[in-house]
Amino acid sequence: SYVLTQPPSVSVAPGQTARVTCGGNNIGGKSVHWYQQKPGQAPVLVVYDDSDRPSGIPERFSGSNSGNTATLTISRVEAGDEADYYCQVWDSSSDHWVFGGGTKLTVL
Amino acid sequence: EVQLVESGGGLVQPGGSLRLSCAASGFTFSSYSMNWVRQAPGKGLEWVSYISSSSNTIYYADSVKGRFTISRDNAKNSLHLQMNSLRAEDTAVYYCVRGLGLPSGFDIWGQGTMVTVSS
Numbered sequence: 001s002y003v004l005t006q007p008p009s010v011s012v013a014p015g016q017t018a019r020v021t022c023g024g025n026n027i028g029g030k031s032v033h034w035y036q037q038k039p040g041q042a043p044v045l046v047v048y049d050d051s052d053r054p055s056g057i058p059e060r061f062s063g064s065n066s067g068n069t070a071t072l073t074i075s076r077v078e079a080g081d082e083a084d085y086y087c088q089v090w091d092s093s094s095d096h097w098v099f100g101g102g103t104k105l106t107v108l
Numbered sequence: 109e110v111q112l113v114e115s116g117g118g119l120v121q122p123g124g125s126l127r128l129s130c131a132a133s134g135f136t137f138s139s140y141s142m143n144w145v146r147q148a149p150g151k152g153l154e155w156v157s158y159i160s161s162s163s164n165t166i167y168y169a170d171s172v173k174g175r176f177t178i179s180r181d182n183a184k185n186s187l188h189l190q191m192n193s194l195r196a197e198d199t200a201v202y203y204c205v206r207g208l209g210l211p212s213g214f215d216i217w218g219q220g221t222m223v224t225v226s227s
Contacts, residue, residue, distance in 0.1 A: 033213030088214075099152060
């Protein structure tokens, strides 16, 4: 089955840029989606189809995908961005949705 | 307002059954695929099941295949998950989630309902 690998944690100072990676075999050939989940809340879609943003999501959130790595980039990080972030793809070979293990973003 | 509201969670003994429901409002339910996603306490997200807008296509995670059944009633704007032969490892918050269509992601999530499998 297809596996997505995320770093357990990323730390960044306020105002800096955070990058959360998602690794997978030839992930560049798939559409990658990213979710933000704050404690006690349901996940929220922040980037879909590699780099599109749903309405209401700040432009500070952007995505890219190439080769074996997809990246969620959060510019000008704010304290309110502290959350768990999950990547997701559709694995057509198994007809399964797959989530990465999640990355905890800490704002220092 | 687009909304998904889950119900039916609770405490059940191992081997028991439970039926989750999800009430959709604020959008044309029959036009969207739907999913169930779960999250065990302190753990990450795990996709459980998918159903297409017309119920023609259904998929399950390997961990629940043969035990769980997803269904929908487009006339009543509702989604269901029948869970049988429950195990301790099925303990989780279960989210009802709207899909954007394969292979796009999930754009609307309910608040979740807790299922605890314990004796």
